[in-house]
Amino acid sequence: MHLSYVLLILFPLYNGLSTTCPRRCNCDSIQSVQCYRVLQVPREIPSTARRLYISHSKIRHLQISDFSRISCLEELILSCSGTESVEDNTFKALRTLKILELWKNKLRRIPTSLPSSLEVLKLGDNSISVLHESDFEGLKKLRVLDIQNNLILAVSFSTLSSLCSLQSLTLDGNNMESVSGPLKLPELKYLSMENNKLHSFSGSFFAPLQHLQFLRLTGNLLTKVPLNLPKSLLSLKLERNQLKIIRFRDMKHLENLSELFLSENQLSSVDGAQLLPNLTTLELSRNHLQTMPLRLSTRLQKLDCSNNFIQRVTAQGFQDLRDLKHLFLDNNTVSTFEAGALHACAQLSNLALEQNLLISIPLRLPDTLARLDLKGNDIQDVGERELKDLKQLQVLNLRNNKISALDRKVLENLPRLRYLYLDGNPWNCTCDLLRTRRALMAKGTDVRGGQCAAPAESQGESWMSSKKILQRCEDHLSSAERGKEVRKKMKTDDLSSEGVNMDDDYYDYEID
Numbered sequence: 001m002h003l004s005y006v007l008l009i010l011f012p013l014y015n016g017l018s019t020t021c022p023r024r025c026n027c028d029s030i031q032s033v034q035c036y037r038v039l040q041v042p043r044e045i046p047s048t049a050r051r052l053y054i055s056h057s058k059i060r061h062l063q064i065s066d067f068s069r070i071s072c073l074e075e076l077i078l079s080c081s082g083t084e085s086v087e088d089n090t091f092k093a094l095r096t097l098k099i100l101e102l103w104k105n106k107l108r109r110i111p112t113s114l115p116s117s118l119e120v121l122k123l124g125d126n127s128i129s130v131l132h133e134s135d136f137e138g139l140k141k142l143r144v145l146d147i148q149n150n151l152i153l154a155v156s157f158s159t160l161s162s163l164c165s166l167q168s169l170t171l172d173g174n175n176m177e178s179v180s181g182p183l184k185l186p187e188l189k190y191l192s193m194e195n196n197k198l199h200s201f202s203g204s205f206f207a208p209l210q211h212l213q214f215l216r217l218t219g220n221l222l223t224k225v226p227l228n229l230p231k232s233l234l235s236l237k238l239e240r241n242q243l244k245i246i247r248f249r250d251m252k253h254l255e256n257l258s259e260l261f262l263s264e265n266q267l268s269s270v271d272g273a274q275l276l277p278n279l280t281t282l283e284l285s286r287n288h289l290q291t292m293p294l295r296l297s298t299r300l301q302k303l304d305c306s307n308n309f310i311q312r313v314t315a316q317g318f319q320d321l322r323d324l325k326h327l328f329l330d331n332n333t334v335s336t337f338e339a340g341a342l343h344a345c346a347q348l349s350n351l352a353l354e355q356n357l358l359i360s361i362p363l364r365l366p367d368t369l370a371r372l373d374l375k376g377n378d379i380q381d382v383g384e385r386e387l388k389d390l391k392q393l394q395v396l397n398l399r400n401n402k403i404s405a406l407d408r409k410v411l412e413n414l415p416r417l418r419y420l421y422l423d424g425n426p427w428n429c430t431c432d433l434l435r436t437r438r439a440l441m442a443k444g445t446d447v448r449g450g451q452c453a454a455p456a457e458s459q460g461e462s463w464m465s466s467k468k469i470l471q472r473c474e475d476h477l478s479s480a481e482r483g484k485e486v487r488k489k490m491k492t493d494d495l496s497s498e499g500v501n502m503d504d505d506y507y508d509y510e511i512d
C-alpha cells in the first residue's frame with residue numbers, strides 16, 4: 001500500500017513518463033518495459049513502449065486486446081511464462097514489430113498472421129510439432145528463425161520458401177527424422193539441425209544454399225558426409241554421428257572450408273584432408289583412429305586427435321604443417337614418438353600428450369612450445385637434453401608419471417616456466433631434490449610438488465613445503481642457501497593452499 005503510493009508520486013517525474021509504470025514492471029525509459037511475475041500483459045504499459053520484455057510469468061493465453069494499446073512495439077520478448085495459445089491475428093497490427101521471441105513456453109503452433117516487418121522470430125523450447133506454409137507467408141524481412149527444442153518430426157523446406165531474406169535457421173533438438181527440399185533460401189548463411197535423428201540427405205539437398213557458411217549437424221545418425229555441400233561453406237560440424245569413412249575427394253570443392261568437426265564418430269583412418277586448402281581446424285577426438293591422419297592441410301592450426309588409439313607419432317604426418325599451433329594427442333596409446341617428429345611445426349605452442357604410454361619426454365620438440373602436457377604417462381627420467389630448447393615453455397605437466405628424481409639443471413633452461421605439475425610421482429626426497437626445490441622457488445615458478453615415496457622416514461611428506469626434509473638436509477646446505485630458503489618459504493606454502501587456481505585441467509590454450 002505504502003510502496004505503491006510512493007511509486008505513484010515518483011513515476012511521473014521519472015524520465016518524464018506521463019503514465020505510471022505498471023505493477024511488477026520496470027520502465028527503464030519511456031520506450032522500454034520489463035515485467036516479471038505478471039498474470040497477463042499489463043494494461044497500463046505506456047503506449048510509447050517500443051520494447052516489452054516479460055518473463056517468469058503466468059500468461060496462458062495471448063489475445064489481440066493485449067497489444068492494441070501498444071502498437072508501436074518493435075521488440076516483444078515473452079519467455080518462461082507458460083503461454084499455451086495465441087489468438088489468431090494477435091500480432092498482425094504490430095506493424096513495426098521486428099523482434100518476436102516467445103521461447104520457453106508451451107506453444108503448440110506458430111502464431112498466425114505475423115507482421116511482415118518481422119526480422120527475428122525465436123520460438124525455442126515450446127511444443128510446436130508442425131510447420132505450415134501459411135505460418136511464414138509474407139515474412140520477407142525475416143532474417144533469423146529459431147525453432148529449437150520443439151516437437152517437429154519432419155520438415156518440408158518448401159514450407160519456408162517465402163522466407164527470401166532468411167540468414168539463420170535453427171532446428172536443433174526436435175527429434176526430426178527426415179527433411180525434404182527444395183531448400184529455396186537464397187540468403188541462408190547459418191543452418192543448424194543438431195541433435196535430431198537425421199540419417200541421410202537426398203543427393204543435392206544443400207546445393208541450392210549458395211551462401212551457406214555454417215552447417216551444424218552434430219548429434220544425428222549420419223553415416224556419410226552429405227554430398228554436394230555448398231562451396232561457400234566455412235564451418236562444418238558433424239560430431240556425434242556414425243561416420244565410418246570420410247572421403248575428402250567429395251569435398252574438395254569446399255575451397256573456403258576452415259573448420260571441420262568430426263569428433264565422436266567411428267572413423268578408423270583419415271587421409272587426404274589436404275584437398276581442403278583452407279582448413280585450419282580439424283577435430284577428430286573420440287574416433288577409432290589407430291594412426292595419425294595422413295596428408296593433412298598445410299594451413300592447419302589446430303588438430304585434435306585426442307581419445308583415439310594412435311600408437312606412433314612420426315615426422316611423416318607433420319612435414320608440411322608449418323602453421324600448426326595446437327596439437328591434441330591426449331588419451332591415446334602413443335608409445336613411440338620419433339625425435340624431431342614435430343620439427344617442421346615452427347608455430348606449435350600447445351602440445352597435449354597426457355594419458356599415453358610414453359616412457360620419456362620426446363626429443364627435439366619445437367622450441368615454440370608454451371604448454372606441454374605429459375600427465376599420466378610412464379616417464380621415469382627427465383633429462384636436460386629433452387627440455388633444454390624449450391625457451392618459451394610456460395606450463396609443464398608431469399603429474400602422475402614415475403619420476404623419482406629431478407636435477408635442478410633441467411629447469412635452468414626454462415626461463416619462462418610459470419606452472420610446473422610434479423605431483424603423483426614417486427619422489428625420492430634426497431637432499432639433491434631439495435636443491436631443485438630451492439631453484440624452483442628462486443625462479444618463482446608455481447609448483448605442485450607432491451609427496452615423497454622415499455626415503456622411509458619422509459614418506460607422505462610434501463617435498464615442496466616439508467620442514468622435516470629441510471632439517472634433515474641442513475648439513476648439505478650452506479648457511480647462505482638456508483637464509484634464502486626461509487625467506488621464500490611462505491610463498492610456496494601459499495601456493496599449495498586452497499584458493500589458488502592451479503587446476504591443470506583448466507585449459508586456456510591461447511597462452512602467450
Ligand SMILES: *[C@@H]1O[C@H](CO)[C@@H](O)[C@H](O)[C@H]1NC(C)=O
Nearest residue numbers: 210211230231232233255256
Ligand atoms: C571464398 O572466400 C573468398 C574470400 O573471402 C571469397 O571471395 C570467395 O567468394 C569465397 N568462395 C566461395 C565459393 O564462396
Ligand SMILES: *[C@@H]1O[C@H](CO)[C@@H](O)[C@H](O)[C@H]1NC(C)=O
Nearest residue numbers: 234255256257258277278279
Ligand atoms: C582459400 O584459399 C585460396 C587459395 O588457396 C585463397 O585465395 C582464398 O582467399 C582462401 N579463402 C579464405 C577464406 O581464406
Ligand SMILES: *[C@@H]1O[C@H](CO)[C@@H](O)[C@H](O)[C@H]1NC(C)=O
Nearest residue numbers: 286287306307308309331332
Ligand atoms: C580415452 O579414450 C577412450 C577411447 O576413445 C575413451 O573410451 C575414454 O573414455 C577416454 N578416457 C577419457 C578419460 O577421456
Ligand SMILES: *[C@@H]1O[C@H](CO)[C@@H](O)[C@H](O)[C@H]1NC(C)=O
Nearest residue numbers: 404405428429430453454455
Ligand atoms: C633414493 O636416492 C638415494 C641417493 O641417490 C639412493 O641411494 C636410494 O636408493 C634412492 N631410493 C629409491 C627408493 O630409489
